[in-house]
Amino acid sequence: MDRKLLDLLACPTTRQPLRPADARVLHDLNAAIAGGAVKRGDGSPQSAAVDAALVTADGRLAYRIDDGIPVLLAEEALDLTTCGITAA
Structure with a gap:
């Protein structure tokens, strides 16, 4: 993701800066999704694997990136x- 764009983006809930999720976080997240442990902000389950995501500065929330x-x-x-993922 373009660094200039990334510098402009923020979490819509907490207003924290966002950073790309590293490979370990994506692996753990997809394992938790496969196990049915990941919920979206609206309470619905996340059923599809995530190829890329942005994580808040405190590592508590992630936002998927779909088709860039x-x-x-x-x-x-x-x-x-x-789901017990540590992304901080």
Whole structure:
């Protein structure tokens, strides 16, 4: 993702800066998704694997990137804390 764009983006809920999720976080996130442990901000389950994501500065929320476009909607946020993922 372009660094200039990344510098402009922020979490719609917490207003924290966002950073790309590293390979370990993506691996852990996809394992948790496969196990049915990941919920979106609206409470619905995340069933599809994530190829790329942006993580808040505190590592508590992730936003998937679909076809190069960040999905920055509060109801689409993936709560990493409820599935035991540490992204800080």
